[in-house]
Amino acid sequence: MSKLVIIENTVVRQDAFGRYCLNDLHRAAVAQGKATESQRPSVFLRSEGISTFAQKVSEASQSASVNIIKGGLESGSWAVEIIAIRYAAWIDPAFEVQVYERFRDSIKSNNGVLVEKVQAGLAMILQAGTTYRPFWSTWLDEKATVIAWYAGYIASLRYFCQRSPKTDPLFS
Structure with a gap:
């Protein structure tokens, strides 16, 4: 990994x-x-x-x-x-x-820290806008944006599913 x-x-x-x-x-x-x-x-x-x-x-x-x-x-x-x-x-x-x-x-890190994954998704989106891509692969920009969003969404689901309503101040 x-x-x-x-x-x-x-x-x-x-x-x-x-x-x-x-x-x-x-x-x-x-x-x-x-x-x-x-x-x-x-x-x-x-x-x-x-x-x-x-x-x-x-x-x-x-x-x-x-x-x-x-x-x-x-x-x-x-x-x-x-x-x-x-x-x-x-x-x-x-x-x-x-x-x-x-x-x-x-x-x-515990390969599940939400902040890093969101930062990575944002960095990928920013990088996709500045990285040169050949004319035949412009569709990759759209795919990268969707994948970055989806990865952030999955990371947030994992993050919040691991939290306990009894011990976490976020739920109080």
């Missing part, structure tokens, strides 16, 4: 193997004014020492630590958590602290 990570109203996506999208981290850093176009993930992954580091992480975990996808809806640079944090440190030390705290918070 993927962990929900939101930085500066940007949802940091995860692939099926738990790798984080470094392009989403870059987008969040640019939104905060902490990164420039010269600090894109492709530049980071080609920088000195990073390829060796990624190779050692892959060997230790016996799985690919970095995956680069060119083209399609899931295009971008995807990396495991330790490399994502190292990328954040390469951008800016303050951004590294922020990313580390968000990753840590996502692990600590």
